Amino acid sequence: MKLSAEQLQKEWETLIDYINKHITGERKEHLLNFYNQYQERLILMPAAHKKEYHNAFPGGYIEHVNRVIRCSIKQYKLWKEEGADVESFTKEELIFSALNHDLGKMGDEENESYIPQTDKWRRDKLGEEYMHNKKIAFSSVPDRGLYLLQAHGIKYTFNEMIAIQTHDGLYDSANEKYLKSFMPETKPRTPLPFILHQADLMAARIEFEREWLPKFKKEDNLDAPNKSFTLGDNKKKSSKSKALGSIKSEGLKNIMDKL
Numbered sequence: 001m002k003l004s005a006e007q008l009q010k011e012w013e014t015l016i017d018y019i020n021k022h023i024t025g026e027r028k029e030h031l032l033n034f035y036n037q038y039q040e041r042l043i044l045m046p047a048a049h050k051k052e053y054h055n056a057f058p059g060g061y062i063e064h065v066n067r068v069i070r071c072s073i074k075q076y077k078l079w080k081e082e083g084a085d086v087e088s089f090t091k092e093e094l095i096f097s098a099l100n101h102d103l104g105k106m107g108d109e110e111n112e113s114y115i116p117q118t119d120k121w122r123r124d125k126l127g128e129e130y131m132h133n134k135k136i137a138f139s140s141v142p143d144r145g146l147y148l149l150q151a152h153g154i155k156y157t158f159n160e161m162i163a164i165q166t167h168d169g170l171y172d173s174a175n176e177k178y179l180k181s182f183m184p185e186t187k188p189r190t191p192l193p194f195i196l197h198q199a200d201l202m203a204a205r206i207e208f209e210r211e212w213l214p215k216f217k218k219e220d221n222l223d224a225p226n227k228s229f230t231l232g233d234n235k236k237k238s239s240k241s242k243a244l245g246s247i248k249s250e251g252l253k254n255i256m257d258k259l
Contacts, residue, residue, distance in 0.1 A: 001211065003059040011062045012043050015099070018069055022095040030154045041112060045105065047207070049114050051127040054207035061105060064203060065098070071199035072098040079191055088190035089159045096156065097163040097196050104144030109151075111135045140174065142167065159192050169197040 003011070019031055035042065047055035047064040055064045072094055080086045107113035114130035122128045139147070142165045149156055156164075166175040166188075181187050188194075 001055075001057050001060075003057070003063065008043055008059045008062075011059060011066055012039070014066050015062055018066075018095055018099060022092055023099075024092060027154050027156075030152060034148075034152045034154060038106065042106065045112070046114055046130055047102070047105070049117075049128060049130040049132065051129060051211065054204045054211070056127075056129045060207075061102065064207060065102065067203040067206070068101060068196075068199050069095060069098040071202045072196060075195045075199045075202075079195055084191045086191065089192040093157055093159050093163070093192060094195070097160045097167070097192065098199060100145055100149060100156075100160075101164050101167040101196060101200060102141060102145065103148055104139065104141035104146075106145075106148065107133060107136055108144075108148075140172075159190055162188060163193045163196045166193045167196045167200050169201070 016032070016035065019028065019035065023031055043062060044058045045061035046057055047053075047060040050056055055061065076086060076091075076094055105113050111133050113133055113136060115133045117123045117128045117131045119128075119131075122131070146156070146161060146164060162178065166172075166178050169175060170179055178188060178193070
């Protein structure tokens with residue numbers, strides 16, 4: 001998928017509008033300064049390094065983040081309607097967490113995390129449009145994102161920290177200590193982490209479907225099954241079953257069954 005220059009600009013303006021409308025206090029100014037400082041890099045960032053994941057194209061990151069914010073708001077309403085304790089966190093915490101959940105994919109202050117894949121074979125055969133920048137020391141995406149926020153004077157609440165850390169749910173085994181507890185007192189005290197995870201999962205799935213389902217349908221039409229072959233195969237299996245039924249030796253039956 002490709003986004004036009006107009007679409008890229010619109011996605012960026014939408015993201016900045018979320019900050020202006022939902023983030024308050026001193027950190028609003030710090031957050032705007034941070035995003036404007038890295039505007040060019042953030043606008044062109046992919047959301048993943050290979051097409052098999054989601055939004056692995058220029059602008060894919062911002063489009064994904066905006067979708068996660070929208071899905072988070074919708075999930076919030078659903079959880080509220082079903083009686084969840086949505087009073088245990090604020091609307092600002094919800095938007096802030098969704099806005100910055102994947103910020104660690106940016107890389108560090110000097111280096112991008114994803115750079116264009118130079119290996120043609122990996123691009124063509126593995127669908128890797130990008131590769132990880134070896135100049136950057138390893139860090140998980142949530143940890144790097146939280147580091148970047150605090151390094152630029154952007155404070156976050158305890159609820160926001162846990163939500164950002166665990167937004168991948170149990171797909172990341174590091175989250176088991178928060179999400180796989182069997183003791184009531186060690187479970188999250190707010191549904192915010194679950195709302196953000198479900199919003200992120202929903203957004204990524206939609207982006208996957210948009211990229212891949214049309215291709216699968218096209219392949220299905222090209223490779224329609226041969227009905228006569230299927231029927232013939234079934235008849236062959238039926239004849240084989242009758243033949244096996246007439247054999248009394250269990251050992252011989254086992255040998256014949258493997259043929």
